[in-house]
Amino acid sequence: MAVGRYGQSWVWSGGAWKASGSLAQDPSGSTQFRAVSCATTSTCVAAISSTRLATWRSGAWILSDVPYPVTDVSCWSATSCGLTTEGMGRVSDPELLRWQNGAVTSSVAVPNRSGASELSCPTSTCHFLTQSGGAFYVHRASGSSVTTTRLATDFQGELSCATSTFCMFLGSDGFRTGSGTSWSARKPAEDVIGRNLFSLMDLSCSSSTSCTSVGALGGHDADAMRWDGRQWRTYDLGAGMNTQRALDCAAWTSCMVVDSRGRFTRWTGSSWTSRTTLANSTGGFLALDCTTSTSCLASDMFGNVLTWTGGSTWGRSSLTEGASLVDCAGSTCMATDTAEGDWRVRRSGTWGPRVLDRVYGAFGRVVCSSSTSCFLLYSDQVRRWTGSSWASLVSSVATSAGTSRSTAPARRSAWRSVTAAGP
Numbered sequence: 001m002a003v004g005r006y007g008q009s010w011v012w013s014g015g016a017w018k019a020s021g022s023l024a025q026d027p028s029g030s031t032q033f034r035a036v037s038c039a040t041t042s043t044c045v046a047a048i049s050s051t052r053l054a055t056w057r058s059g060a061w062i063l064s065d066v067p068y069p070v071t072d073v074s075c076w077s078a079t080s081c082g083l084t085t086e087g088m089g090r091v092s093d094p095e096l097l098r099w100q101n102g103a104v105t106s107s108v109a110v111p112n113r114s115g116a117s118e119l120s121c122p123t124s125t126c127h128f129l130t131q132s133g134g135a136f137y138v139h140r141a142s143g144s145s146v147t148t149t150r151l152a153t154d155f156q157g158e159l160s161c162a163t164s165t166f167c168m169f170l171g172s173d174g175f176r177t178g179s180g181t182s183w184s185a186r187k188p189a190e191d192v193i194g195r196n197l198f199s200l201m202d203l204s205c206s207s208s209t210s211c212t213s214v215g216a217l218g219g220h221d222a223d224a225m226r227w228d229g230r231q232w233r234t235y236d237l238g239a240g241m242n243t244q245r246a247l248d249c250a251a252w253t254s255c256m257v258v259d260s261r262g263r264f265t266r267w268t269g270s271s272w273t274s275r276t277t278l279a280n281s282t283g284g285f286l287a288l289d290c291t292t293s294t295s296c297l298a299s300d301m302f303g304n305v306l307t308w309t310g311g312s313t314w315g316r317s318s319l320t321e322g323a324s325l326v327d328c329a330g331s332t333c334m335a336t337d338t339a340e341g342d343w344r345v346r347r348s349g350t351w352g353p354r355v356l357d358r359v360y361g362a363f364g365r366v367v368c369s370s371s372t373s374c375f376l377l378y379s380d381q382v383r384r385w386t387g388s389s390w391a392s393l394v395s396s397v398a399t400s401a402g403t404s405r406s407t408a409p410a411r412r413s414a415w416r417s418v419t420a421a422g423p
Helices: 189-193
Strands: 008-012 017-022 033-038 043-048 052-057 060-065 070-077 080-085 096-100 103-108 117-120 126-132 135-142 145-153 157-163 166-171 174-179 199-207 210-216 221-227 232-239 245-251 254-259 263-267 287-292 295-299 304-308 315-318 325-329 332-337 342-347 367-370 373-378 381-385
Touching (some): 080 126, 126 157, 145 174, 157 210, 166 199, 166 210, 287 325, 295 325, 325 373, 332 367
Parallel strands (some): 117 157, 157 199
Antiparallel strands (some): 008 017, 033 043, 070 080, 117 126, 126 135, 157 166, 166 174, 199 210, 210 221, 221 232, 245 254, 287 295, 295 304, 373 381
16 A cells, blocks of 8 residues: 555555545644554555554544554554554553554653654564654564563664564665564665665565665665675666655565655566656645746746647646756746656747756755846855856856855746645
8 A cells, every 4th residue: 555645545456556545634633644554455554743653444534533643654464563663752652553453552761762763563563663862772672571672773774574583674784683672783875885875765574584764875866775695686777866765575576666746666576667646746835937828837846848829738748857946037947846756848839858967055046137147145255157068167256245156147936835735
């Protein structure tokens, strides 16, 4: 099952995805999915942004109350799950709840720890992570007994347990395997895969010799990494090192990855399939530019550009991997993805190819003054597109008051932020 941020859900039946119902939204917007876990093909439990759980049975979602806001869920049977909580601000608040047959049956508190995450419960014995002082700690909860181990000093980490006695912790500086208080020595990521783990997104272990992770290995694109108990192999997943991905593996030969733009790819046992859209992500509009009374372009957080030519509808093009900044001068338009570092230009109604030109970290929107001149502002520096490529950064012009002024000309295009529903 895949869930969207604002209550949508889809079920994979082995050959295709289909919509499986949505949560009813209340005025506060608190019915947003946070996490989902499916122990069987007919039952799933989801954490939502409130003190409630959502249970999916027979194709419908049913809400039930829990005493604390839930951050993650992991189920070991159709009626039994572990829940991590963010508490209610009290020292005595638990980090873990066990939920069975629709009710909380036990709770586990870890002294001097908060912010539980990365819950993994292959059985009623659960592991989860907390962070303190720049370090990750793993907690193993078996019944009412809890053991705690300091694993690594890292800024990111993923945890997955295939059994109650085998887990993997993967951080940007390497990985460890074990459980409870018994863990292997850290194996540096550079020694394992030859590159640093620039960004980690998810980890799933289906056995003690089968783990898969998705993230970015310091390059421009996303990658999958598969571990067979002895060594790691890497696979290119395409563009989007900043596109959030979720992963789950039922077996060594079967993994599914879905991303925040509503696309999926599968591991079929020998290779990854190409990315295919299961549900279009739309919303979070970033920019709007109108060059005439019947010609407007809008861009959103999901790399889409919508075009209006005076009619009752907007044409939709998926142009970039991440959030798009767009501006036009006459019939020439520029779309930049400053998170991924690439751009595309439209001339005479046709968008050109995606060009990687490292246009990272621009401050604000792109501004175009002619068909061969566009500008991106980087704090007190500016970068100019000359019709074929982006020039190097140059300092902006200092005003008499000692402040900075961009060399980009003023434009009349508007900028606004809009929030809309999307996966």
